[in-house]
Amino acid sequence: MNALHALPEWAAILVALCLLAGALITLAGTIGLTRFPTFYQRIHAPTLGTSFGAAFILVASMIYFSVSEARPVLHELLILIFVTITTPITLMLLARAALYRDRAEGHDVAADAVEAERGETTGH
Amino acid sequence: MTSTILSLAISTSQLVLGIAMCLSCWRLIKGPRAQDRVLALDSLYLNAMLMLVTFGISTSQTIYFEAALVIGLLSFVATAALAKFLMRGEVIE
Amino acid sequence: MTRLFPYPLLWLSLLAMWLLLARSIDPGQLLLGAIVASLGCGAASALGLPRVRIRRFDLVLKLVALVLWDICRSNLAVLLLVLGRREPQSVFVTIPLELRDPNALAILACIITATPGSAWVSHSSTNNTVLVHVLDTGDGIAWAETIKRTYEALLLEIFR
Structure with missing residues (x-):
């Protein structure tokens, strides 16, 4: 196992803070995943991890490698962009699948959906 | 001094991410429905990916980045395929 | 120009992706990246993806x-x-949309789902409404109005 590179003080503290913030936000997301009572509420919880949790940890990695190698290391941006593009797609597919399964079993959870424009009738 | 701060922060965040993985596993086992399990699996993939990034920092090796990218790709494909399976009962029509 | 580069944005982002993965901007990597980007754009035009037409680049930054x-x-x-x-x-909130462009709808879906606290559940193309689940709100109608006023208005302006 390679040793940690010696970083200047400001960089080390910045990397440490970003890492801790990212890990704690991701943990909060999974706590939400275990705590919220219904599936449609639980689907919001992992987005905490995919938006800010991942962003903080990847920024920490970017700062660490950029400072220790003395050149900009930006390839973590790829993961960040990839995660922000793909999570909405997977969550959307999952939510639709859950809605479909609920409807197939006869209880339509979205039947009492609030209509945005009052008085307008939009059938499903 | 600075490297102790850094290594402490890295091990703490690995511990926190480990707890997050355990919580996801709990949801994966408990369910109650298939879509909950798929969601938990997705969250588990995400935590594993972030864990690999922290491993990359602690060993100063960029090889972990590729592993994290592959896990991210797999998570997308796996969750999309599972969601499709929940919807239709088969993956390829 | 449009026949050679049907998807300029896709081409540029594929090239950027290649250079980030290769971690260098050598001429060789630039050439390889250009080849990869062209292949990707060829695949996109073989699939017949709808072309992105952005009218207002300044508003993209605002978005x-x-x-x-x-x-x-x-x-x-x-x-x-x-x-x-x-x-x-x-x-659950049902929002009627004026947005029709498939790319703009995809972007709106990504925005709504990527912000924690709201998730795009399904879109009905027959009456152009979208079902959104909001995690915590006192007033779903006011929430939908905000989305329509900010994001939809901006996207309509950008993709007009």
């Missing part, structure tokens, strides 16, 4: 800033909700 700000705000809100004792009051 990005708005999205980042909203992600910050909603992250904090969901964080407090997860750690607090209060039960979230979730509602």
Whole structure:
């Protein structure tokens, strides 16, 4: 196992803070995943991890490698962009699948959906 | 001094991410429905990916980045395929 | 120009992706990246993807800033909700949309789902409405009005 590179003080503290913030936000997301009572509420919880949790940890990695190698290391941006593009797609597919399964079993959870424009009738 | 701060922060965040993985596993086992399990699996993939990034920092090796990218790709494909399976009962029509 | 490069944005982002993966900007890597990007664009035109036509590039920056700000705000809100004792009051909201462009709809879906606290559930193309699940709101109608006023208006302006 390679040793940690010696970083200047400001960089080390910045990397440490970003890492801790990212890990704690991701943990909060999974706590939400275990705590919220219904599936449609639980689907919001992992987005905490995919938006800010991942962003903080990847920024920490970017700062660490950029400072220790003395050149900009930006390839973590790829993961960040990839995660922000793909999570909405997977969550959307999952939510639709859950809605479909609920409807197939006869209880339509979205039947009492609030209509945005009052008085307008939009059938499903 | 600075490297102790850094290594402490890295091990703490690995511990926190480990707890997050355990919580996801709990949801994966408990369910109650298939879509909950798929969601938990997705969250588990995400935590594993972030864990690999922290491993990359602690060993100063960029090889972990590729592993994290592959896990991210797999998570997308796996969750999309599972969601499709929940919807239709088969993956390829 | 449009026949050689049917998807200029896709081409540029594929090239950027290749250079980031290769971690260098050598001429050789630039050439390889250009080949990869051209192959990707060829695949896209073989699939017949709808072309992106952005009219107002200045508004794109405004949209990005708005999205980042909203992600910050909603992250904090969901964080407090997860750690607090209060039960979230979730509602399903049906929003009628004026947006028709498939790319713009995809971007709106990504924005709504990427901000914690709201998730795009399904879109009905027959009457152009979208079903959104909001994690915690006192007034679903006011929430939908905000989405329509900010994001939809901006996207309509950009993709007009």
